[in-house]
Amino acid sequence: MASEPAHDLTATAPAPAGFDGPRHVAIIMDGNGRWAQKRGRPRLFGHHAGAQRVREVVECCPRLGIKYLTIFAFSTENWKRTQVEVAGLMKLFRRYISKELRELDKENVRVRFIGDRDRLDAKLIQLMDEMEEVTRNNDRVHLTIALNYGARDEVARATRLLAEDVARGALKPEDIDVETLPRYLDTRVLPDPDLVIRTSGEARISNFLLWQSAYAEYEFIDTLWPDFTSAELERLCRSYGKRDRRFGAVS
Numbered sequence: 547m548a549s550e551p552a553h554d555l556t557a558t559a560p561a562p563a564g565f566d567g568p569r570h571v572a573i574i575m576d577g578n579g580r581w582a583q584k585r586g587r588p589r590l591f592g593h594h595a596g597a598q599r600v601r602e603v604v605e606c607c608p609r610l611g612i613k614y615l616t617i618f619a620f621s622t623e624n625w626k627r628t629q630v631e632v633a634g635l636m637k638l639f640r641r642y643i644s645k646e647l648r649e650l651d652k653e654n655v656r657v658r659f660i661g662d663r664d665r666l667d668a669k670l671i672q673l674m675d676e677m678e679e680v681t682r683n684n685d686r687v688h689l690t691i692a693l694n695y696g697a698r699d700e701v702a703r704a705t706r707l708l709a710e711d712v713a714r715g716a717l718k719p720e721d722i723d724v725e726t727l728p729r730y731l732d733t734r735v736l737p738d739p740d741l742v743i744r745t746s747g748e749a750r751i752s753n754f755l756l757w758q759s760a761y762a763e764y765e766f767i768d769t770l771w772p773d774f775t776s777a778e779l780e781r782l783c784r785s786y787g788k789r790d791r792r793f794g795a796v797s
């Protein structure tokens with residue numbers, strides 16, 4: 547299992563935002579293709595524009611009291627796209643990591659990746675490892691990038707690991723409860739998301755953080771991801787601050 551302790555609570559910080567905002571925000575960054583299409587440009591043009599939005603969003607996190615930001619970059623279902631688009635996205639991820647590594651490290655951002663690495667190319671995996679390694683002592687913002695991530699795939703992989711522990715006698719079936727599975731998920735060192743945002747007008751989850759978001763607040767907004775700004779994130783965080791999260795209890 548991961549050497550890191552679960553739920554890295556040393557990273558807790560008081561929200562400097564002046565309102566009670568979310569500590570962990572997860573974003574389904576959708577709408578790049580439509581953004582490009584509206585401009586008569588190829589889909590990859592939209593993906594490049596989308597990648598450029600990430601920096602501003604990461605940078606505004608400390609001000610908004612967001613300690614954890616998790617972004618959906620590529621799903622286990624996205625392999626169904628054309629070879630041109632998939633290859634272009636993989637190239638974009640390699641370029642993004644090479645280009646942003648120094649900047650994110652300078653900004654004291656810790657980067658992690660979640661998802662199944664097996665299907666990714668060796669060069670990309672090497673860059674992901676390097677980014678995680680270089681930023682491993684940073685703690686201003688914890689940025690998690692979901693790449694070849696699918697929640698069902700994650701739960702299946704976690705179940706396999708859990709079954710292996712049962713088979714070798716390290717875990718008893720009767721000891722398995724709701725605290726057990728999360729320790730095997732890719733997100734085991736992260737707290738659950740408080741707020742999940744999806745851009746582009748689609749009101750669906752598309753296999754993102756199913757277990758972890760059981761009690762998240764959701765925002766489905768019409769903005770296409772390349773048009774998303776820190777001002778919009780601030781608005782959503784303020785709105786989150788006004789919600790009554792009851793978790794099944796009576797307030």
Ligand code: IPE
Binds near residue numbers: 619620
């Ligand atoms: C999200 O934008 C990025 C990825 C899924 C990789 P889309 O490419 O899904 O954009 P739309 O939904 O087609 O507009």
Ligand code: IPE
Binds near residue numbers: 576577620621624
């Ligand atoms: C979800 O968007 C995946 C990412 C944002 C990476 P999709 O565009 O792939 O989702 P669907 O196909 O609309 O459900």
Ligand code: MG
Binds near residue numbers: 576577578
């Ligand atoms: Mg889409």
